[in-house]
Amino acid sequence: MTTGQTSQTPRTAPAAQEPRRDTVRWGVLATGGIAARFTAEVRELPDAEVVAVASRGEARAKEFAARFGVPRAYGEWAALVADPDVDVVYVATPHSAHRAAAGLALAAGKPVLCEKPFTLNVREAGELVSLARERGLFLMEAMWTYCNPVIRRLVELVRDGAIGEIQTVQADFGFPGPADPGHRLRDPALGGGALLDLGVYPISFAQLLLGEPDRVQADALLSPEGVDLNTGMLLGWESGATALLSCSLTGGTPVTATVTGTRGRIELPSGFFSAERFVLHRNDAGPGTGPEEFTADGGLYGLQYEAAEVMRCLRAGETESPLVPLDGTLAVMRTLDAVRDRIGVRFPADG
Incomplete structure (x- = not known):
């Protein structure tokens, strides 16, 4: 994989x-x-x-x-x-x-x-x-998220076949958002709604593992201003893999992620987008062999990982990061646009 x-x-x-x-x-x-x-x-x-x-x-x-x-x-x-x-x-x-x-x-x-x-x-x-x-x-x-060493290790394990072929990705990000209609999260002109602020994380995580989806389905609760408050997404790939994702400004969700494959699964705890650990469950684990836990190893934390990657690229004379390639960013933006199209959210900037 x-x-x-x-x-x-x-x-x-x-x-x-x-x-x-x-x-x-x-x-x-x-x-x-x-x-x-x-x-x-x-x-x-x-x-x-x-x-x-x-x-x-x-x-x-x-x-x-x-x-x-x-x-x-x-x-x-x-x-x-x-x-x-x-x-x-x-x-x-x-x-x-x-x-x-x-x-x-x-x-x-x-x-x-x-x-x-x-x-x-x-x-x-x-x-x-x-x-x-x-x-x-x-x-x-x-x-x-892409620069986080825990996520990078997860990607390596998936690529090396630790859980077989990916079948499903599940991820969510939600919190009780502002009720004030004057807040930027309620303003279409400012790109308000749950999708761009929160949904970008589950979508980016799924596409890190599976690439750009072949099919996009979505449904949402919209605010009177026309931004999404609670959105569910189902992404599909020709391989048969699916991703069930959600984002919300109406209530706190677990903010977890799970990747399930034909040979096992990987679970990320709350705050999956800035993970400090994950647990690997192998279907073929022998007697007495439990789940394997992986944790961060290194002297950096949080936003320092992305800053360090930028500085590495600049010193190497690279104009794109192999960890966060621009083509991948464009692919995520296409999916965000597709979700907005399905749920009927438009911004003035869309023209």
């Missing part, structure tokens, strides 16, 4: 893109919760430094900079992407602004790590990928 997103031959970046010293200098574009977490975790890496932050308001940028000891704060995005001391830009805006923010950085010649979901739709995603490839610049979706 091979994974759906196989390693690709890395593209070579022009010499101008390579960081000018061993320490990789990050510019953080946005000041929200995920930007704060990324900055806090990445600044602990010995070979990384956050040198600049930008927001659409100078006061917010300065407050963020003071909080994390970032040397420079900008009140506009253009100033950050023009900063010659920034080696790579981390885009942490709401996903409705990913196309504009990442596009601005790429146009300025900066490598980009862009938060998930990559964009609002596959058209926007394709535009960013085309721009990065045309300019020979590094671009990666911040799908930290």
Whole structure:
């Protein structure tokens, strides 16, 4: 069994893109919760430094900079992407602004790590990928799950036949979401709903193992504003494999994942997208042989794994990560678009 997103031959970046010293200098574009977490975790890496932050308001940028000891704060995005001391830009805006923010950085010649979901739709995603490839610049979706060593080990075991041929993947992600209609998760213009914020994880997990599905079915409860609040998805492949996935803003779900094959199954506990362990059950385990548990091994955690992969790629002159290939990101975006089509959710950005 091979994974759906196989390693690709890395593209070579022009010499101008390579960081000018061993320490990789990050510019953080946005000041929200995920930007704060990324900055806090990445600044602990010995070979990384956050040198600049930008927001659409100078006061917010300065407050963020003071909080994390970032040397420079900008009140506009253009100033950050023009900063010659920034080696790579981390885009942490709401996903409705990913196309504009990442596009601005790429146009300025900066490598980009862009938060998930990559964009609002596959058209926007394709535009960013085309721009990065045309300019020979590094671009990666911040799908930290794919960089997690536990998930990477799981993929290796599946590829090596530990559970045989995959038959089913089950995964969910749900929490009691905001009831306030004014919240961004209820706003179609901001890409609101459960699917893009939460459903991207189960879909990405299934496609990491099985590739892009051949069939997509879905049903959902929609809000009065027209975004999905509770969505169930059934994906199918010509091999006969299926994935039963769900996402919800109406109630807390286990947030677990299970991969079942012809020779066994693998179970990921709550928080599967940032797994620290999983359990392998083999059908042919002998007497006295119980399930096998695999845990993380390494000195990193959380968002540090994706940051380390970006820095490795930059030093190697690679413009795409073999762990999070752009073709795989586009495939996930096509599935997200297909699900929205089935449940009747449209964003103004869709045109």
